[in-house]
Amino acid sequence: EDKVVQSPLSLVVHEGDTVTLNCSYEVTNFRSLLWYKQEKKAPTFLFMLTSSGIEKKSGRLSSILDKKELFSILNITATQTGDSAVYLCAIFLNSNTGKLIFGQGTTLQVKP
Protein backbone atom coordinates (compact mmCIF):
# COMPACT_ATOMS: atom_id res chain seq x y z
CA GLU A 1 0.00 0.00 0.00
CA ASP A 2 1.28 3.47 -0.89
CA LYS A 3 2.38 5.33 2.19
CA VAL A 4 3.94 8.67 3.19
CA VAL A 5 5.52 9.10 6.62
CA GLN A 6 6.72 12.39 8.05
CA SER A 7 9.09 12.88 10.95
CA PRO A 8 9.25 14.25 13.48
CA LEU A 9 5.53 14.62 14.17
CA SER A 10 6.20 17.75 16.20
CA LEU A 11 9.11 20.02 16.86
CA VAL A 12 9.76 23.05 19.06
CA VAL A 13 12.65 25.38 18.24
CA HIS A 14 13.71 28.96 18.99
CA GLU A 15 13.86 31.80 16.54
CA GLY A 16 17.04 31.70 14.50
CA ASP A 17 17.38 27.91 14.62
CA THR A 18 17.60 25.79 11.47
CA VAL A 19 15.18 22.88 11.13
CA THR A 20 15.00 19.86 8.87
CA LEU A 21 11.71 18.11 8.28
CA ASN A 22 11.66 14.64 6.81
CA CYS A 23 9.29 12.88 4.45
CA SER A 24 9.78 9.25 3.47
CA TYR A 25 7.54 7.32 1.15
CA GLU A 26 6.71 3.86 -0.06
CA VAL A 27 5.26 4.54 -3.49
CA THR A 28 6.24 2.72 -6.63
CA ASN A 29 5.41 5.23 -9.36
CA PHE A 30 4.61 8.88 -8.91
CA ARG A 31 4.84 12.19 -10.71
CA SER A 32 6.01 14.55 -8.00
CA LEU A 33 6.42 15.17 -4.31
CA LEU A 34 4.77 18.26 -2.89
CA TRP A 35 5.24 20.31 0.27
CA TYR A 36 2.53 22.47 1.81
CA LYS A 37 2.41 24.78 4.82
CA GLN A 38 -0.77 24.83 6.87
CA GLU A 39 -1.28 27.56 9.41
CA LYS A 40 -4.68 27.89 10.99
CA LYS A 41 -6.74 27.27 7.92
CA ALA A 42 -5.95 26.40 4.31
CA PRO A 43 -2.78 24.58 3.23
CA THR A 44 -0.60 26.74 1.01
CA PHE A 45 1.62 25.24 -1.65
CA LEU A 46 5.39 25.51 -1.10
CA PHE A 47 7.30 23.25 -3.48
CA MET A 48 6.90 20.66 -6.17
CA LEU A 49 9.81 18.23 -6.61
CA THR A 50 9.98 16.00 -9.62
CA SER A 51 13.63 15.19 -10.17
CA SER A 52 16.04 13.65 -7.75
CA GLY A 53 18.89 15.77 -6.42
CA ILE A 54 17.67 19.15 -7.63
CA GLU A 55 17.15 21.60 -4.77
CA LYS A 56 14.19 23.94 -4.83
CA LYS A 57 14.62 27.17 -2.89
CA SER A 58 12.33 29.96 -1.80
CA GLY A 59 13.80 32.47 0.61
CA ARG A 60 14.75 30.66 3.81
CA LEU A 61 13.03 27.44 2.73
CA SER A 62 14.59 24.77 0.57
CA SER A 63 13.75 21.21 -0.34
CA ILE A 64 15.28 18.27 -2.11
CA LEU A 65 14.12 14.86 -3.26
CA ASP A 66 16.11 11.61 -3.20
CA LYS A 67 14.35 9.05 -5.37
CA LYS A 68 16.94 6.38 -4.69
CA GLU A 69 16.56 6.49 -0.92
CA LEU A 70 12.83 7.41 -1.15
CA PHE A 71 12.75 10.56 0.91
CA SER A 72 12.57 14.32 0.79
CA ILE A 73 13.65 16.98 3.27
CA LEU A 74 12.40 20.48 3.87
CA ASN A 75 14.92 22.86 5.43
CA ILE A 76 14.06 26.14 7.08
CA THR A 77 16.96 28.38 8.07
CA ALA A 78 16.87 31.31 10.52
CA THR A 79 13.40 30.32 11.68
CA GLN A 80 10.87 32.98 12.64
CA THR A 81 7.68 32.75 14.70
CA GLY A 82 5.75 33.08 11.45
CA ASP A 83 7.14 29.71 10.38
CA SER A 84 5.04 28.03 13.08
CA ALA A 85 2.65 25.75 11.20
CA VAL A 86 1.94 22.19 10.16
CA TYR A 87 4.09 21.16 7.21
CA LEU A 88 2.51 18.57 4.93
CA CYS A 89 4.27 16.33 2.47
CA ALA A 90 2.30 14.64 -0.30
CA ILE A 91 2.98 12.33 -3.20
CA PHE A 92 1.23 13.28 -6.43
CA LEU A 93 0.41 10.02 -8.15
CA ASN A 94 -1.39 10.79 -11.35
CA SER A 95 -2.81 13.90 -12.97
CA ASN A 96 -5.73 11.87 -14.37
CA THR A 97 -7.02 11.17 -10.89
CA GLY A 98 -5.65 14.21 -9.10
CA LYS A 99 -4.80 11.88 -6.27
CA LEU A 100 -2.36 12.95 -3.59
CA ILE A 101 -1.24 10.76 -0.70
CA PHE A 102 -0.51 12.95 2.30
CA GLY A 103 1.71 12.29 5.26
CA GLN A 104 0.45 13.04 8.77
CA GLY A 105 2.23 16.37 8.89
CA THR A 106 4.94 17.85 11.13
CA THR A 107 3.83 20.50 13.60
CA LEU A 108 6.55 23.13 13.98
CA GLN A 109 6.45 25.65 16.80
CA VAL A 110 9.00 28.47 16.74
CA LYS A 111 9.38 30.26 20.07
CA PRO A 112 10.60 33.84 20.31
Next chain:
Amino acid sequence: NAGVTQTPKFQVLKTGQSMTLQCAQDMNHNSMYWYRQDPGMGLRLIYYSASEGTTDKGEVPNGYNVSRLNKREFSLRLESAAPSQTSVYFCASSGSGFPQHFGDGTRLSIL
Protein backbone atom coordinates in the same frame (compact mmCIF):
# COMPACT_ATOMS: atom_id res chain seq x y z
CA ASN B 1 -8.97 38.28 -5.04
CA ALA B 2 -11.16 35.57 -3.47
CA GLY B 3 -9.48 32.35 -4.73
CA VAL B 4 -11.40 29.36 -3.34
CA THR B 5 -14.43 30.14 -1.19
CA GLN B 6 -16.15 27.55 1.00
CA THR B 7 -19.42 27.85 2.84
CA PRO B 8 -20.35 27.36 5.58
CA LYS B 9 -17.28 27.71 7.81
CA PHE B 10 -18.84 25.74 10.67
CA GLN B 11 -21.78 23.39 10.92
CA VAL B 12 -23.24 21.08 13.54
CA LEU B 13 -25.59 18.33 12.38
CA LYS B 14 -27.49 15.53 14.00
CA THR B 15 -26.97 11.96 12.83
CA GLY B 16 -29.14 11.30 9.79
CA GLN B 17 -29.46 14.90 8.66
CA SER B 18 -28.30 15.96 5.23
CA MET B 19 -26.39 18.98 4.08
CA THR B 20 -24.40 20.38 1.18
CA LEU B 21 -21.02 22.03 1.45
CA GLN B 22 -20.46 24.68 -1.20
CA CYS B 23 -17.23 25.56 -2.96
CA ALA B 24 -16.53 28.15 -5.64
CA GLN B 25 -13.31 29.27 -7.32
CA ASP B 26 -12.69 32.35 -9.41
CA MET B 27 -9.41 31.34 -11.07
CA ASN B 28 -10.94 29.61 -14.10
CA HIS B 29 -9.41 26.29 -13.04
CA ASN B 30 -10.52 23.04 -14.59
CA SER B 31 -9.74 20.73 -11.66
CA MET B 32 -11.47 20.83 -8.30
CA TYR B 33 -11.18 18.55 -5.26
CA TRP B 34 -12.79 17.74 -1.96
CA TYR B 35 -10.59 16.55 0.94
CA ARG B 36 -11.25 15.72 4.54
CA GLN B 37 -8.69 16.25 7.27
CA ASP B 38 -8.75 14.23 10.47
CA PRO B 39 -6.25 14.47 13.34
CA GLY B 40 -3.07 12.50 12.66
CA MET B 41 -4.20 11.42 9.19
CA GLY B 42 -3.25 14.20 6.82
CA LEU B 43 -5.73 15.01 4.04
CA ARG B 44 -7.68 12.31 2.21
CA LEU B 45 -9.31 12.78 -1.17
CA ILE B 46 -13.09 12.31 -1.22
CA TYR B 47 -13.91 13.27 -4.80
CA TYR B 48 -12.17 14.89 -7.72
CA SER B 49 -13.45 16.73 -10.79
CA ALA B 50 -11.14 17.15 -13.76
CA SER B 51 -13.55 19.42 -15.62
CA GLU B 52 -17.11 20.64 -15.70
CA GLY B 53 -19.50 17.70 -15.85
CA THR B 54 -17.01 15.03 -14.72
CA THR B 55 -16.40 13.61 -11.25
CA ASP B 56 -14.35 10.71 -9.90
CA LYS B 57 -14.14 8.96 -6.56
CA GLY B 58 -11.12 9.43 -4.37
CA GLU B 59 -9.91 7.40 -1.39
CA VAL B 60 -12.91 7.87 0.90
CA PRO B 61 -16.06 8.52 -1.17
CA ASN B 62 -18.56 6.44 0.84
CA GLY B 63 -21.37 8.51 2.30
CA TYR B 64 -20.74 11.47 -0.01
CA ASN B 65 -21.97 12.74 -3.36
CA VAL B 66 -20.69 15.63 -5.44
CA SER B 67 -21.90 17.92 -8.19
CA ARG B 68 -19.76 19.92 -10.56
CA LEU B 69 -22.45 22.40 -11.52
CA ASN B 70 -20.25 24.54 -13.73
CA LYS B 71 -16.58 25.43 -13.98
CA ARG B 72 -16.69 27.58 -10.85
CA GLU B 73 -18.65 25.44 -8.42
CA PHE B 74 -18.13 22.01 -6.88
CA SER B 75 -20.45 20.95 -4.07
CA LEU B 76 -20.21 18.07 -1.60
CA ARG B 77 -23.37 16.48 -0.19
CA LEU B 78 -23.83 14.32 2.86
CA GLU B 79 -27.14 12.52 2.39
CA SER B 80 -27.38 10.98 5.85
CA ALA B 81 -24.69 12.31 8.17
CA ALA B 82 -22.86 9.93 10.50
CA PRO B 83 -20.55 10.74 13.45
CA SER B 84 -17.63 9.25 11.46
CA GLN B 85 -18.02 12.16 9.05
CA THR B 86 -17.06 14.68 11.72
CA SER B 87 -14.03 16.34 10.16
CA VAL B 88 -12.63 19.45 8.55
CA TYR B 89 -13.46 19.57 4.85
CA PHE B 90 -11.30 21.37 2.32
CA CYS B 91 -12.09 22.23 -1.24
CA ALA B 92 -9.21 22.90 -3.62
CA SER B 93 -8.70 23.87 -7.23
CA SER B 94 -5.92 23.57 -9.76
CA GLY B 95 -4.89 24.66 -13.19
CA SER B 96 -1.76 22.51 -13.07
CA GLY B 97 -2.91 18.98 -12.24
CA PHE B 98 -2.41 18.99 -8.47
CA PRO B 99 -4.31 20.87 -5.74
CA GLN B 100 -2.67 24.24 -5.49
CA HIS B 101 -5.27 26.55 -3.99
CA PHE B 102 -7.30 25.53 -0.97
CA GLY B 103 -10.32 27.09 0.66
CA ASP B 104 -10.32 27.89 4.38
CA GLY B 105 -12.21 24.74 5.25
CA THR B 106 -15.56 23.77 6.76
CA ARG B 107 -15.49 22.40 10.30
CA LEU B 108 -18.32 19.86 10.50
CA SER B 109 -19.49 18.16 13.68
CA ILE B 110 -22.06 15.39 13.66
CA LEU B 111 -23.70 14.48 16.94
